[in-house]
Amino acid sequence: MALSHPVTAQEKSEEPQNETLRKAGDIATQPARDVGAVKREVPSVLLAAAESPYASDDLANCAAIAGNIAALNAVLGDDYDVPRAEDKQDAGKMAEAGGKFVVNTILPFRGLVREVSGAAAADRRLEAAQDAGIARRGFLRGLQVARKCRRTD
Structure with a gap:
């Protein structure tokens, strides 16, 4: 697993812009995902979390937990x-919702198309893996506290 590194001021200012671009890309490619032309892969770290969210085999020290x-x-x-910067986040959420609304009106019978194409099932698998990742992160945070590790993020 990757170890965390200190985030510079420049990296912090680029993070919201990168997130905005990622969300815009997700919105733009939604119709292609709905018909099954584009598939999202579940990241391996989330697959591992889904398989065993409370495993502690590879957590011998604080650096491993932080990684x-x-x-x-x-x-x-x-x-x-x-x-989080709440003001910018609220404006971004409004823009994101508007973009999703416009893109989602392009495909008639979208829900049915997503079920038939397998896109809905793929999204459910991704969401389940994300939930497992959140549970894993919570477990790791608790382990960090229990072992009195210094938090690095």
Whole structure:
């Protein structure tokens, strides 16, 4: 697993822009995913979390725990206790909702098409893996506290 590294001020200012671009790309490719032309892969770290969310075999020290948390943060985004800029987040959510609405009206009978194409099942698998990743991260945070590890993120 990747070890976490200190985030520079420049990287912090680029994170919201990168997230905005990622969301825009997700919205734009939604119709292709709905008909099964484009598939999203479940990241391997989430597959491992889904397989065994409470495994502690590879958690011999604090660095290993931090590395596992960093790998999960890379695919799940920031944990719940990381401060967020609320004003920009609210405006971004409104823009995202508007974009999704426009794109989702392109495909008639979208729900039925998603079920037939397998896109809905694929999304359910991804969401289940994300839930397992969140559970794994919570387990790792608890282990960090129990072992009195210094939090690095």
